[in-house]
Amino acid sequence: QVQLVESGGGLVQAGGSLRLSCAASGRISSINVMGWYRQAPGKQRELVASMSSDGTTNYADSVKGRSTISRDNAKNTVYLQMNGLKPEDTAVYYCRLTATYGISWGKGTLVTVSL
Numbered sequence: 001q002v003q004l005v006e007s008g009g010g011l012v013q014a015g016g017s018l019r020l021s022c023a024a025s026g027r028i029s030s031i032n033v034m035g036w037y038r039q040a041p042g043k044q045r046e047l048v049a050s051m052s053s054d055g056t057t058n059y060a061d062s063v064k065g066r067s068t069i070s071r072d073n074a075k076n077t078v079y080l081q082m083n084g085l086k087p088e089d090t091a092v093y094y095c096r097l098t099a100t101y102g103i104s105w106g107k108g109t110l111v112t113v114s115l
Contacts, residue, residue: 003024
């Protein structure tokens with residue numbers, strides 16, 4: 001079983017920055033994909049960014065150029081640096097780990113961007 005714990009969310013003004021972290025523990029395969037998803041009120045959960053264990057990244061068009069995903073494989077931790085935040089980035093951000101044995105989700109961290 002895998003546990004994912006997110007941190008780093010909070011309230012920020014438009015144009016500001018936040019860095020989210022997600023630490024994974026438990027049974028973790030060396031080959032996996034770690035990523036960030038978000039869900040705004042009344043909307044479906046959507047991919048923000050993901051990064052595989054070999055370094056391949058994938059970004060949503062809405063955050064390209066403003067966000068950077070990175071990971072520390074030794075610490076089983078993935079990060080999301082978000083810059084130039086906009087009110088439409090307001091959402092609960094969830095960490096997800098995809099491995100051969102299944103998918104695990106964190107409980108989420110709230111990001112609120114004010115005008």
